[in-house]
Amino acid sequence: VAGAVLAAATGDVRVLLCGQRERILAELGGSLPPGLDIVDAPQVIGNDEEPAFAVRAKQDSSLVTCCRAVREGGAVAAVSAGSTGAMMAASLVEMRRISGVLRPAIAQPIPNKDGFSILLDCGANADCKPEHLVQFAYMGAAFASAVLGIEHPRVGLLSIGEEAGKGNVLVQETFSLLAAAEGIDFYGNVEGRDITRGTTDVVVTDGFTGNVALKLLEGASHFLLDQIRAAATSSLTAKAGAVLLKPALQPLREKVDPEAYGGAYLVGLRGVSVIAHGRSSRTAIRNAILHGANGARHQVVEQLTEQLARRRAAAEAQG
Amino acid sequence: VAGAVLAAATGDVRVLLCGQRERILAELGGSLPPGLDIVDAPQVIGNDEEPAFAVRAKQDSSLVTCCRAVREGGAVAAVSAGSTGAMMAASLVEMRRISGVLRPAIAQPIPNKDGFSILLDCGANADCKPEHLVQFAYMGAAFASAVLGIEHPRVGLLSIGEEAGKGNVLVQETFSLLAAAEGIDFYGNVEGRDITRGTTDVVVTDGFTGNVALKLLEGASHFLLDQIRAAATSSLTAKAGAVLLKPALQPLREKVDPEAYGGAYLVGLRGVSVIAHGRSSRTAIRNAILHGANGARHQVVEQLTEQLARRRAAAEAQG
Numbered sequence: 001v002a003g004a005v006l007a008a009a010t011g012d013v014r015v016l017l018c019g020q021r022e023r024i025l026a027e028l029g030g031s032l033p034p035g036l037d038i039v040d041a042p043q044v045i046g047n048d049e050e051p052a053f054a055v056r057a058k059q060d061s062s063l064v065t066c067c068r069a070v071r072e073g074g075a076v077a078a079v080s081a082g083s084t085g086a087m088m089a090a091s092l093v094e095m096r097r098i099s100g101v102l103r104p105a106i107a108q109p110i111p112n113k114d115g116f117s118i119l120l121d122c123g124a125n126a127d128c129k130p131e132h133l134v135q136f137a138y139m140g141a142a143f144a145s146a147v148l149g150i151e152h153p154r155v156g157l158l159s160i161g162e163e164a165g166k167g168n169v170l171v172q173e174t175f176s177l178l179a180a181a182e183g184i185d186f187y188g189n190v191e192g193r194d195i196t197r198g199t200t201d202v203v204v205t206d207g208f209t210g211n212v213a214l215k216l217l218e219g220a221s222h223f224l225l226d227q228i229r230a231a232a233t234s235s236l237t238a239k240a241g242a243v244l245l246k247p248a249l250q251p252l253r254e255k256v257d258p259e260a261y262g263g264a265y266l267v268g269l270r271g272v273s274v275i276a277h278g279r280s281s282r283t284a285i286r287n288a289i290l291h292g293a294n295g296a297r298h299q300v301v302e303q304l305t306e307q308l309a310r311r312r313a314a315a316e317a318q319g
Numbered sequence: 320v321a322g323a324v325l326a327a328a329t330g331d332v333r334v335l336l337c338g339q340r341e342r343i344l345a346e347l348g349g350s351l352p353p354g355l356d357i358v359d360a361p362q363v364i365g366n367d368e369e370p371a372f373a374v375r376a377k378q379d380s381s382l383v384t385c386c387r388a389v390r391e392g393g394a395v396a397a398v399s400a401g402s403t404g405a406m407m408a409a410s411l412v413e414m415r416r417i418s419g420v421l422r423p424a425i426a427q428p429i430p431n432k433d434g435f436s437i438l439l440d441c442g443a444n445a446d447c448k449p450e451h452l453v454q455f456a457y458m459g460a461a462f463a464s465a466v467l468g469i470e471h472p473r474v475g476l477l478s479i480g481e482e483a484g485k486g487n488v489l490v491q492e493t494f495s496l497l498a499a500a501e502g503i504d505f506y507g508n509v510e511g512r513d514i515t516r517g518t519t520d521v522v523v524t525d526g527f528t529g530n531v532a533l534k535l536l537e538g539a540s541h542f543l544l545d546q547i548r549a550a551a552t553s554s555l556t557a558k559a560g561a562v563l564l565k566p567a568l569q570p571l572r573e574k575v576d577p578e579a580y581g582g583a584y585l586v587g588l589r590g591v592s593v594i595a596h597g598r599s600s601r602t603a604i605r606n607a608i609l610h611g612a613n614g615a616r617h618q619v620v621e622q623l624t625e626q627l628a629r630r631r632a633a634a635e636a637q638g
Contacts, residue, residue, distance in 0.1 A: 112542065123479055126487040160442055160530035168445040168527040192534030196542040208487040209528050211479040215511030216532050220539045223431070223515040224571075228547075231567040241563025248550040248557035252543075 001027040003285020008035030010286075013293045016075050018066040020044075039074075041065035047278070051085035055093055063087055067094035070271035077272035077292030079263065081280045087273065088124060088266060095271035098305050100312055103128075104268035105136050105207070106275065107143050108214055111255045112198030118144050118153075119195060119203045122264055123211035130173040133157070133204055135308075137184055139267045140202035142307050146300035147265075147291070148201070156190030156200035158209060164188065170206060178204075182314045183307065225253075262288030265295060267304065272296045320346040322604020327354030329605075332612045335394050337385040339363075358393075360384035366597070370404035374412055382406055386413035389590035396591035396611030398582065400599045406592065407443060407585060414590035417624050419631055422447075423587035424455050424526070425594065426462050427533055430574045431517030437463050437472075438514060438522045441583055442530035449492040452476070452523050454627075456503050458586045459521035461626050465619035466584075466610070467520070475509030475519035477528060483507065489525060497523075501633045502626065544572070581607030584614060586623065591615045 001024055004015040014035050017024050021040040025032075032038070043061035045054045055064055063082055067090040069075040078095075080087045088104070097104060105121035118140045125132060137155045144153035157175055159167035164175055166189060178186045187200045195203055195213065205213070232242035262284045263276035274292040276285060295301075320343055323334040333354050336343050340359040344351075351357070362380035364373045374383055382401055386409040388394040397414075399406045407423070416423060424440035437459045444451060456474045463472035476494060478486035483494055485508060497505045506519045514522055514532065524532070551561035581603045582595035593611040595604060614620075 113546070126479060126490075158531060160445060160527055160534075168525075171445075171527075192531040192536070193538030193541070195535055196538045205531075206487075208479055208490075209531055212477060212511040212524075212528055213531060213535050215479075216514055216535055217511070217539055219512030219515045220536055221543065222512070224540065224543050227432070227571045227574075228568065231571055232564060234567045237563050238567035241560040241565075241567075244556050244560025245551060245564055246560075248553045248560075249547065252546045252550055255546075 002282035003280070004036060004289065005033060006282055006286035007289035008033060010290065011035070013289060015289060016066075016069060018069065019062040039065055039069060045083060045086045047083045049083070049086065051083060051089040054083075054086055055089040061090075063090045064094065067091050067271070067273065070273070071095055076296035077274060077289075079274040079276060079285070079288045079292045081263075081276035081278055081285065081288075084123075084275055084278075087275050091266050091269055091271070091273040095269040095273060097268055098270055098301070098308060100308050101139075101268040102135055103132050104266050105139060106210070106264045107140060107267045108210075108264040109148070110195055110203075110214075110217065112196050114198050116148055117195065117198050117201055117203055118148070119205070119210055119214065120267065121205065121207040121210045122214045123207045124266065125207035126211075127208070128170065128206035130170060130177050133170070133174040133206065134177050134181055135268070136204045137178055137181065137186070137202065138307055138311060139304055140204060141184060142304040143265065143267055143300055144201045146298040146303050147295055149298075150201050152185050153201035154185050154187045155202040155204060156187045156194060158192070158195075158203050158205035158213075159189035160191065162189050162191065174204075181311075183311055262286070262291055265291075265300075267300070270301060270305075272301060321601035322599070323355060323608065324352060325601055325605035326608035327352060329609065330354070332608060334608060335385075335388060337388065338381040358384055358388060364402060364405045366402045368402065368405065370402060370408040373402075373405055374408040380409075382409045383413065386410050386590070386592065389592070390414055395615035396593060396608075398593040398595060398604070398607050398611045400582075400595035400597055400604065400607075403442070403594055403597075406594050410585050410588055410590070410592040414588040414592060416587055417589055417620070417627060419627050420458075420587040421454055422451050423585050424458060425529070425583045426459060426586045427529075427583040428467070429514055429522075429533075429536065431515050433517050435467055436514065436517050436520055436522055437467070438524070438529055438533065439586065440524065440526040440529050441533045442526045443585065444526040445530075446527070447489065447525035449489060449496050452489070452493040452525065453496050453500055454587070455523045456497055456500065456505070456521065457626055457630060458623055459523060460503060461623040462584065462586055462619055463520045465617040465622045466614055468617075469520050471504050472520035473504045473506045474521040474523060475506045475513060477511070477514075477522050477524035477532075478508035479510065481508050481510065493523075500630075502630055581605070581610055584610075584619075586619070589620060589624075591620060 018039045041062040043058040066078045107120040108122045109116040141153045263274040266273040272295040276288040337358045360381040362377040385397045426439040427441045428435040460472045582593040585592040591614040595607040
């Protein structure tokens with residue numbers, strides 16, 4: 001609720017709070033600030049519930065209500081920090097896949113020196129086939145265009161060697177499909193270190209590797225920042241140095257903060273769906289809401305739909 | 320050569336330099352310091368050569384000569400910063416696998432708050448079967464005991480959720496095998512963020528995921544340290560702060576430096592083989608040599624052989 005208040009205060013978005021009306025009103029101190037509305041949703045889906053079952057059983061839960069609002073046109077994007085599995089299931093059921101999309105994927109912007117790269121799939125599909133990865137490449141490119149404003153995004157395939165032919169069987173088979181794919185600026189294989197180097201605008205991988213990579217990146221950032229904090233308080237001299245250095249480090253802290261983007265996008269659906277971290281602060285929720293609105297404003301769904309249709313037409317023309 | 324000189328200067332090891340005698344002597348200024356010897360190996364295997372073919376064709380290359388010295392007892396460990404593929408092939412051909420080992424694996428110590436965890440496989444096997452991962456668990460545990468001195472190493476299986484059943488098909492099948500495996504302290508699934516948390520002493524994964532993780536970790540550390548360096552020189556105040564803070568950060572820098580360990584071990588062979596980074600500094604080479612000697616001193620090969628034999632006997636007894 002605090003994050004929604006912050007988002008609405010920017011004046012850029014109107015926020016529909018889907019949830020238990022009385023509890024939301026209590027959080028708001030009894031009255032609705034401008035830019036906020038409530039959609040009453042009495043049911044709650046917990047983190048421990050089986051996603052598909054819970055979504056079917058609880059049609060009046062906040063998650064399902066929120067995704068339904070997007071389908072019915074009452075909202076342009078759904079944002080939730082609830083159960084990831086349930087948010088994926090609710091998004092899939094309510095928004096449905098774009099025609100031709102085999103598997104929606106989780107797309108996460110990852111900071112690098114010059115900006116952000118999109119890593120996908122970050123965990124929606126643990127086991128993938130080559131044709132899934134090819135679709136991720138199209139979805140990632142459309143997403144990078146729409147959300148990051150990159151006109152001709154370069155797409156890399158995550159592997160364990162730069163040369164064609166390096167990697168596991170999945171990557172080897174995907175490589176030749178991507179090399180022949182129409183309308184993709186395929187860079188070739190990239191390696192783990194290229195993710196934070198920004199070698200390509202989009203990095204395509206299966207949901208297992210992508211999720212491990214995303215969580216490792218989070219863990220490594222925390223580890224390094226924790227250790228630096230510990231070192232910075234280890235002596236009076238170090239403390240003095242840290243005080244002087246802190247302002248210069250602030251932009252970096254904000255950039256590598258997982259809260260900067262607030263959430264990952266579930267792409268491949270007929271609506272914008274943003275999955276925020278369960279431990280999101282109000283700032284993270286604010287950012288997730290603004291980025292969801294941004295996706296809708298830049299018509300990421302329409303762009304992706306058009307690109308996929310064009311690709312299918314080209315493939316059919318080829319025979 | 321400079322790294323070998325540093326290693327020999329510790330007095331803990333004798334180093335056999337395998338390579339072109341005249342070039343090595345030239346590097347040494349014409350005379351051999353104490354603790355160094357040369358084994359003449361006129362041939363060179365380049366990074367671009369097909370490993371298995373090159374190793375068969377160039378029996379007098381430095382790589383093959385070095386691995387042969389271990390087999391023949393002239394050395395206790397082989398260390399190379401040459402082609403990773405060729406070093407793997409030469410190690411495999413010359414040292415051969417421990418009886419019962421299906422696939423050797425690359426084991427890399429990863430720094431965490433309290434010490435190191437062993438991540439394997441970091442790239443020897445891009446596609447794995449569950450029984451390979453089970454062997455990696457045994458090899459990683461034996462390695463953690465012998466090299467890190469951990470008496471009862473806990474073993475985690477890298478996945479994308481902590482609960483049993485989370486992960487891709489490979490991980491799901493491996494989970495039940497590990498849960499039933501004798502002589503392994505199996506912790507269950509760990510996630511990407513657990514690698515730098517040190518949740519377990521050993522993290523088991525396939526060579527594709529492990530290699531992506533290792534290189535991502537390297538990339539993320541470089542990215543963060545580069546950005547901190549840039550911030551630290553962005554103003555006079557920041558520069559002054561950095562000067563004061565620097566001594567306190569030194570231990571951290573050394574710990575996360577990929578050169579601290581100097582190289583990854585190829586485990587599962589009848590000899591100690593260390594694969595150093597192609598861009599290793601003299602310090603990294605020194606450390607790789609010392610860690611190779613350490614592995615031999617702690618009898619990592621003998622320990623692993625014994626553990627695998629015990630396990631096979633137990634499995635046969637079970638029927």
